[in-house]
Amino acid sequence: MKINRRDFLKVSGKVGGGLMISLSLPMYGKIGETTKEGVEIPFNKFISIDPNGEITIMLTKHEMGQGTGTSIPTIIADELDADWNKVKIKQIEYSPDYTWHEMGTTGGSGSISRTWDAVRNAGATAKQLLVQAASQRWNVDAVAMEVSNSFITNLVTGEKLEYGELAEAASKLPVPEEVILKTHEEYVYIGKPIKNRITKEVVSGQSRYGLDMDMPDLVYASIEKCPIYKGKLKSYDDSEARQIEGVLDIFPIGFSDEIKSSLNPTLGYVNEGVVIVAKSTWIAFKARKALIVEWDGLENGARSIESLNADMRALKDAPEHLTMDLGNIGPSFSSTQNETMSMEYDNPYQAHALMEPLNATADYREDKCEIWVGTQDAEQTIGEVAKAMEISTDKVIVHNLKSGGSFGRRYHADTSIEAAFVSRKMQKPVKVIWTREDEVRNDHFQPYLKNYLRAAISPENEVVAIENKAMATVEYVTWTEKWEHYYAFPNIRCHRSMVPTVLHEGAWRSVGEHSAALSKECFIDELALKLNKDPLDYRMELLSREVDWGDPKDFPDWAVDFMIPRKKLLRERQVEVLSYAKKHGLWNKTTEPGKGIGFAMANFGPTVCAEIAEVSMDEEFGFKVDKVTAIVHCGMVINPHIGKGQIEGSIIWALSAVKYGGMEVENGKVQRSNFHDNKVLRMDELPEIEVIFIESQERPCGLGEPGTPPLAPAVLNAIYDASGLRVRKIPVLEEDLNTFFNSVAMT
Template identity: 45%
Template sequence: MRTTRRDFLKVTTLAGGGLMLTMTVPVVAKMLQEDKEGSRVDFNHFLSIDRDGNIVFQLTAHEMGQGSGTGLPMILAEELGADWSKIRLERADYDKKYDGLIRPTTGGSGTISWYWDPMRKMGATAREMLKKAASQQWAVPVEQLSTKNGFVLEAGTERKLSFGELADEAAKVEVPEEVTFKKSEDYTLVGKPIQNLITEAIAVGKGNYGINVDLPEMLYASIEKCPVYKGKLLSFDDTEALEVQGVLEVMAIPALQPAEDMTHVQEGVAIIATSTWAAFKGRKALKIDWDLGENRNNDNQKLEEIIESAGERFEEPAYRAGDYQKLKAEEGYREIEATYENPHQAHALMEPMNATAHYNGDSCEIWVGTQNASKVVLNVAKAVDIPEDKIAVHVQNSGGSFGRRYYPDTSIEAAYISKQLKKPVKLTWTREDGIRHDYFHPYQQSKFNGLINEDRVVGMQVKLIKTQDYVSGDQLWEHPYDFEHLEAFFNPVDGFVHQGAWRSVQVHSGSLGKECFIDELALEINKDPVELRNDLLSKEIEYVAFDRPTRPGQRDFGDIVLEHRRTLRTRNRSVLKFIEAEGLWNRAKVVGAGRGFAMDDFFGETVCAHIVEMEKDDSDWGVKIKKITSVLDCGIVVNPHFGRGQVEGSIIYALSALKYGGIDIKNGRVVQSNFHNNKLLRIDEVPEIEVHFVPSEEPPRGLGEPATPPLAPAVLNAIFDTTRKRIRKLPVTREDILA
């Protein structure tokens, strides 16, 4: 939500005394409800202050390791002038009333950026109300007062009042319509590496994770799913399963048609038991006959054939500037081409997928770690056939997500089972379930052609084929490089498996080919790859008309694209200027070693560049990554401790996919099943990582995903510089490097 002047804060006094602030807007003000005792408002409250000065922050964003439960209260506390040691965190349940006030989902690296203005407004408004209460008590102008470390202070004196002492009176003053925000040079919390508020609870085993939920009379469930995408259940024999100690019941799970097409729930057979382990053991004793359906014979080779066929039938370009085809036919121009393959990737979560549900006849409660509680409500309501306002979602922390927990399939399944049993049920997936029934990163092939005239790159053509019918993050009008002649084509094809968001969504697919091909073009014209990028960013981007209708009052799409590309150009150039000023690219040039570079933006927001330093060695891979230096233009960094952690995590995540990723399909089944054949990077494989943030006064932008997309192309470019082997696909094996 972007806060405007029309936003205001509703203030109430807590039943036990104190101040509570609730953020809303006039259009939904009537939705606020208070009880007769004047206790907390039951709508979208973020901040309360008790008489002891304790400040309770209500977390509505999902915490999945990125630090949102600390970053958000840091912003609010900064404007408030709070004592950080007094901050307490509470997890707020999902409430549909939040929709429209705050972002209803957690993803797209958008939590901090979306909440930046609302949190500042909340903190600044509370600050002014506390100051007003103090000014009335002391009979001094409010302009003489300030807040610091949980106190209101009077300038020129030693007088001070704690927030707790002022809370009751502050609740009675008029809410200011306008507030001013602190200047960045006065920040005492924002920009500091503050420890995560949930660390202690996690360390002692009290982390609020979905897999830890425990309810009275709760039963446990596990589902054997059809191993082939969209296959169906024919019959099952549960005789031996029911003989397993602890197994109580076995039931068929039908094709639970979700409320949205992008969520498909596989048919299967559920084991109900007195423990998760009994349910797992009972599953192994099941005998099931499946109708494997039209996907039964699918495999990687068939997918490659479909991709190849799609590559021969492109129609009109999605975007065109200049006239690539006309220029190609003229003398003096030569064309180079390359094709890049980005495979399906699994999420490989540490905490297995799970959900707990309690169907109560006319209502249903869900306990789940989810990035999108509103989607849980929508789909569970359909699965158990009750109104959406009868669904309560208690959002839990997650042990990793990377886009996977955006999809509500476990909640749908748990709710359905609970309805049949009329008891609370915890559903837990096995590690094998999580990998074989994942929502995989889509498969993409990128075909690039470039036109060269002497020492200039004058044109580019790209043809994208993807097992998904949308291409956001890949369209070439989104990138900042300027080519006089440009064509972009897109062909979607049907996939053989579930597909969905993977860390950095689609941008990872688009970045691989684009950033590798820039290096190939640089080699052809004998130019340093970073210098070529500087050249392609030096020309002012021009307006290009788009053949799409606009409604009255709607901006011309060409103007939107122009503004977008100019913003990207500015941010990309700021990263390159920082790299040049710090000498980071030149520093990486070492005799006997190689270096690689790549950069990209994440959905037009944060721009990230990686410099990879590499050398040959006798390891299992044939080369060793010595160091990765990352530079990001991401606006103000609220907490550099979390920021660096997110960049480091993205790098390790992307390196795992580069070395060990990719999904194999055989006879319609996903071959990979656990960490033995879907490996993750080991600690001794992690190179030195150095992270730099470009100084900025702009509002914060995302950091959870932007470092993932440019990592793979930077490594592939480094491999070429080190070995002279040009690799254009993932994963990269020892055979690829040493062949």
């Protein structure tokens, strides 16, 4: 397809001279697409070059620790041949100049892959315009010039011009019909360990997050929230709390049924509660303790993890929704010749425990509502706040601030709605601060998933059929939740049943892939050992055949184009990481007692990540992960330093879930509250981590999430190897491993 570049790229001058490049960025990065559902995709200002040579790259993505605030500008600077020291990165705020998808979402490990084509084009266009301007000035051909580090050199005369000197002239030129993008060998910054641009500010203590927001007349609010999902505020007594010096006001928060029904049930959900507004954060926190509040838990008020499990088990034989049906599993399971192996796996709720507790600051006066918040989705936030406040979206302004970790939780608009609500009532700027306890108890948790897997094994020692029944609480069901098997068995059937959740749910680093990987990758390990095969060899054997993915009509229209090629790509990458592990001797079984090794592999988007976990049984801690080796195929790596950090972080994130994750719930209430009982990994538990990126020149894919899904199954498989104990759930508790230590003690 020939893309008309004028449709997605615009060149203009700047006030005071200079060059501005604007881009129209559609969802999924299909550049050249100019409308979506009849709405024109606007141009977002992306690159400016000032007469003094300063290059500003606008950051439209939310910086939350994933590093795209450095990586995307790196790509632009490379194509532009800019001097990295002259590049400034400016976090832009949500405005009509920056809209549509571009400011919609930061997540799904998609920031780089979705902008890759467009931002390279933008950088290369700016460079070509500057070259053209130089060519006109010197009246020499472009081939007689050399471009490097923000300078253009006239090879005939030896004269040099800096980009700033050419910016104004370049801004008057038309968008070139075509630009030539660099080849892999020509990259200067891409593929290099460029340092994160936020570091200096962070180490000096000057980095500002949502929670650091300040302004004149600011008051502070904290909300005693209903501890039960969908529960209601019944009554409250604030007489004692009102006596506390510095308390400014106390009132309930809640919305009419009509407003509630207009809000997105997940992203716009706000707990009912009692708001304390005070002169300081501390006074607001303190006054909450003096409140006496009664809640009505409604239907969730009687539920628990035990009752949720019972609900799931009750549905085991009544599967609701067929998600994959290949061949016919029936005869394989009914044949008396075949042996059946059945297992149950549990992957429970997980809390986020973001370092920066949730917050938002709002100034709602007259009919304008201004919000300062770290959000992964400014556009949704504006929409949800507008609905909750019953005003139009153009009255809501969101300033997107850096956040102290998001991991999916900061998609939700709850804190922004709360801040808008309280500010409207107070007619003052208000900062709403969640305590750590709020953050744990009222988190939007990773959904609970239970899987029943069974396999029919023939007398020839082959798996002839496999069935996977998923019992899911997940509310945001989309086609991506389609339960599939990438290993080619002759007969496969997958189904999913839905059970109402007891806790509010949301996205959690790697979402459904983390949930799904545990049962799939543990069961395959169990099958390999049952068949007396090496787990890696067995996977390789199954991947040597292609799965028939069936009728693409099951996919939504927009997914058909890329789903089948995507699945082919994943299989190629899975084979590649497996081969790498074998070839480089990373898979070394040990015979040392109490030590074991485990393998698992998963994908997130087009990135495939395999992990090898090495564990030791340890009387004091149950088990200890000594080393994790990650083999990652994500196409080209834009920044190996930041990329490695993301994989390390994902491993530590997932290992926290393996050791301490899950969530106890009684009478609808979360039983943990802070880091003493909702534990996360600390430095003294850090395993050695090795990250290997498969060499590739393919287009870059995401790295923020793919390291998470394979970790839990790799560790569980390693624990089996070390102890002979098969744990089919996380977290792995001391009691799960007791029999090992008891038997060791006896021998």
